[in-house]
Amino acid sequence: MRRDVFQAIADPTRREILNMIAYKPLNVNAVAENFEVSRTAIYKHMKILIECGLVDVKQQGRERFCEAKLEGLSEVSEWVEQYRILWTSKLDALENYLKIIQTKNNKQNKIQKKQAPKISPIK
Amino acid sequence: MRRDVFQAIADPTRREILNMIAYKPLNVNAVAENFEVSRTAIYKHMKILIECGLVDVKQQGRERFCEAKLEGLSEVSEWVEQYRILWTSKLDALENYLKIIQTKNNKQNKIQKKQAPKISPIK
DNA sequence: ATAATATGAAACCTTTTGGTTGCAAACATA
DNA sequence: TATGTTTGCAACCAAAAGGTTTCATATTAT
DSSP states (O other), X not given: OXXXXXXXXXXXXXXXXXXXXXXXXXOHHHHHTTSSSOHHHHHHHHHHHHHTTSEEEEEETTEXXXXXXXXXXXXXXXXXXXXXXXXXXXXXXXXXXXXXHHHHHHHOOOOOOOOOOSSOOOO | OOOOHHHHTTSHHHHHHHHHHSSSOBOHHHHHTXXXXXXXXXXXXXXXXXXXXXXXXXEETTEEEEEEOGGGGHHHHHHHHTTHHHHHHHHHHHHHXXXXXXXXXXXXXXXXXXXXXXXXXXX
């Protein structure tokens, strides 16, 4: 049973749950009212969020308020941001390339038709 | 069949693949050599990465080089970053709280024992 | 005390995921 | 031409994911 933050936020319902309790803690029933699926389904999603540290539970009488602990998202942030320099620099390179192409086209308007590959592409 | 970036990066093998081709495009065989699982398994992972736009394929003879298109990660970055203000501000609040507690404890050293809840906690 | 509410969890089901082996087609090379 | 590579994909499988209904227990309200 993998249980890490990446897997936790992979499910759109769990991302919605997180957003719902990001500003104000709610109990599972209150959260479940906003979804089509059953309370038990939401409970299971919540359990996963709790297990990977993205949600904390505060008991208050018979109610349990689920509070978002979003600092767990920093792991995702760090992973993504390590690549930012790569994708931005590549976009810069593309920009330069397009500029060069444009200049060339203004001078001589030749078009090279590339032969289509015979192997069918991945669908 | 859900096929979005969040789901694509949920799998640790796919994150490793992305890292492997982030700096230099590789064909599936070359990528698969670095894993325990079969080429076909890696091929399937690659297909998912391609389908959600995180990888592009460039044909060269009989080889197909898989190139990372990491700008697709910006969607994840944006989703995570919208919450950064929340978790940092909460940490600030905690810091303040701890400071206040400390000051109080220095003046009067009372400990309040909280009764344990009877409902078993979520495991 | 009784009824209603909030919760945790078991048992079960279907679909998706991640993996396998095997095979055929396209391409490169001896 | 014959042979070895690289690839895409079908067929199959086990386990995980996501959902359901049902039930027991703790707490609150009447």
